[in-house]
Amino acid sequence: MAALAALAKKVWSARRMLVLLLAPLALLPVVFALPPKEGRCLFVILLMAVYWCTEALPLSVTALLPIVxxxxxxxxxxxxxxxxxxxxxxxxxxxxxxxxxxxxEWNLHRRIALKVLMLVGVQPARLILGMMLTTSFLSMWLSNTASTAMMLPIANAILKSLFSPKETQKDLSRESEESTATAQRSGLHAVPTEMQFLASTEQGGHLEEAEAPLDLPADSQKEEERRRNIWKGFLISIPYSASIGGTATLTGTAPNLILLGQLKSFFPQCDVVNFGSWFIFALPLMLLFLLAGWLWISFLYGGISFRCRRKKKSSLRADAEHQARAVIQEEFQNLGPIKFAEQAVFILFCAFAVLLFSRDPKFIPGWASLFPPGFVSDAVTGVAIVIILFFFPSQRPSFKWWFDFKAPNTQTEPLLTWKKAQETVPWNIILLLGGGFAMAKGCEESGLSAWIGGQLHPLEHVPPVLAVMLITVVIAFFTEFASNTATIIIFLPVLAELAIRLRVHPLYLMIPGTVGCSYAFMLPVSTPPNSIAFASGHLLVKDMVRTGFLMNVMGVLLLSLAMNTWAQSIFQLGTFPDWADIHSTNATELPPTLANDTFRTL
Incomplete structure (x- = not known):
């Protein structure tokens, strides 16, 4: 037994190298089971899928394999x-x-976050709502991971003010040890330094002694449980709202852009998805999901209470909420008066969002209609705005400086330097996007897409409404264990061919797949935001599973509702578009009667 255990440990330590070497051999029969070119392409795609799911190679390095x-x-x-x-x-x-x-760079996101928290109030349910709204808004423009890492220290500071330091030293130590050990075994992401400091000073969960009277042990225990739950509700709401908020804009998360890129690869004439049309579709869905998620988290973790409590406890809680309000105001005041650079970045950010939205919103002519068709894209708009960041001064220009020859002749720093941009931009994601687009191009030109379409005939009689729900469930489950970027790269070509086989609008299946892969709420390893919140030491795996399961269910139902209501008019989903019909000439078409039945189900 000892020898077997030692061998198992060696195999586990060398698992990445074993996967790297054995996966090509295991997948080799695929090359001979299909027509030559299609088989070779499927071999590459399956090999990349295995490497992505097991992380035998870094994700971005795996994305470079098509080049070779x-x-x-x-x-x-x-x-x-x-x-x-x-x-x-x-x-x-x-x-x-x-x-x-x-x-x-200029802390504008922190100022926005604290201002929102000052507006929503400091009652637990309201604070959870404020956290979720702020995090989701930030994740529309920042990365989900950055939004979570920024909001968690703010949440910890507020919680520390709600529960006195003496109370916060005692009770989550057992849960902290268990969750930290699990995090280390799973290789989760490290917590930022500020967050580690705050977590280390707040290891506690039975947060009740100062508030609960000693002569009421039963009430004291209930109050203690309530406080522990509120702490968990705060922390768990942040990564969830970051994942939800990233779906609202095309630039909010990588899968959205992979959808756009693969649409251009598979259907070059498709022009219905851009920043504006996606925002009109995804923002209502995001807000509905945030509302449902807030109600569920608040109910589950005690943020919403339907019972009247003793006046003494209410008074003490009011004092704690007053302290929390003071902490938020102090943090906001520490930022100082708004700087010229913050104002400039905010104006450019607003211009960035407005110009992207109004370029071609579809329901009205956009400003892109002033140029020849196809000349101006969202990329042109975005790059034009961000170039300004690299030369616009970070300090207010002064005309007196030109005439004051004694003034220091120091060069004014721009709003953003290229050195800072290099440090903050995750360049590996750019390569990962490119790998997905290369994979889609290979599927199309090798004929693998058409071959996949020919194998999907058992799904011809599945009603499209049911197909949407099944697709979302499968992808939401798959992305719990794999990167959402890798997940959507693998599934989108299949969804495109399935839509052609069913003779439904390709976006009717591709959009649910894209959004669904961001709905990963059940496990700490599902997304980096989940990992960061879990590693803070106050959550257990069972907390995330219990909360995340219903979050997944709500996400599937709300996404299905969106696809069958307002998305129909935004993307014209009730018809099979000409640009998809051109692509489907190499695929097997359904009989006319079946196609008509399919349209009626939509």
Whole structure:
């Protein structure tokens, strides 16, 4: 037994190398089971899927494999593969990341967050709502991970003021040890230094001694449980709202941009998805989901209470809420008066959002109609705005300086330097996007997409409404264990061909798949925001599973509702578009009667 245990430990320590070497051998039969070119392309895609799911190689390194394997295997020449890594979609994402870097550089996001919390109030349910609204808004423009890492220290500081230091030293130590050990075993992301400091000073969960009378042990225990639950509700709401908020804009999360890029690859004539049309569709869905999530988290963790409590306890809680309000105001005052650089970044940020939204909103002519069709894209708009960040001064210009020869001749710093941009932009995500686009191009030109479509005939009789729900459930479950970016890269080509096979609008299946892969709420390892919140030491896996399961269910139902209501008119989902009909000439078409029945179900 000891020898077997030692061998198992060695295998586990070398698991990445074993997957790296054995996966190509295990997938080799795929090459001979399909027609030659399609088989080779499927081999590459499955190999990348295995590497992405197991992280045998870094995700961005796996994304580079098409540059090597597609030319060597005769699938695509390098002249067609390499340009996929720098499509205009990549530059739209890059412009969003650079704008986010400028917002973080001047602490504008922190000022916005604290201002919102001052407005919503300090009662637990209201504070949870404020946290969720603020985090979701920030994650529309910043990365989900950055939004979570910024909001968690604020939440911890507020919680520390709600519960006195003496109370916060005692009770979550057992849960902290268990969750921290689990985090270390799972290789979760490290918590930022500020967050580690706050968590280390707040290891406690039975937060009740100062408030609950000693002669009421039963009431004291209930109050203690309530406080522990409120703490958990605060922390768990932040990563969830970050994942939900990122779906509201095209630049909010990588899967949204992968959808846009693969649409341009599979359906070059499709122009119905842009920043404006996506925002009109996704913002109401995000707000509905946030409301439902807030009600569920507040109910589950005690933020909403339907029972009357003793006057003494209410008075003590009022004192605690007053302290929390004072902490928020103090944090806001510590930021000082708003600086010229903050004002400039805010104005440029507003211009960034408004110009992207109004370029081609579809329901009215956008400003892009002033230019020849196809000349101005969202990437052009985004890059044009962020270029200004690199030369616009961070201090208010003074005309007197030109005439004051004694004034120091120091060079004015711009709003953002290229050095700072290099540090803040996650360049690996750009490569990951490019790998997804290269994969889509290989599927299309190798004929693998058409072959997949031919294998989907058992799904011809599935009602589209049911297909949407099944797709969302499958992808939401799959993304609990794999990167959402890798998940959508794998599934989108299949969804495109399934839509053609069913003779429904491709977006009717591709949009639920894209949004659904961001609905990963059940496990700490599902997303980096979940990992950061879990590693704070106040949550257990069972807390996330219990809360996240219903969050997943609500996400599936709300997404299905959106796809069958307002999305129908925004994306014209009730018809099979001409641009999809052109692509489907190589796929098997359904009989006319079945196609008509399908349209009636929509």
């Amino acid at each position: 394997l597609f030319p060597f295997l005769g699938i695509l020449p390098s002249s067609k593969v390499c340009p996929q890594y720098f499509l205009d979609t990549n530059f739209l994402f890059l412009s969003g990341l650079i704008m986010a870097g400028a917002i973080e």
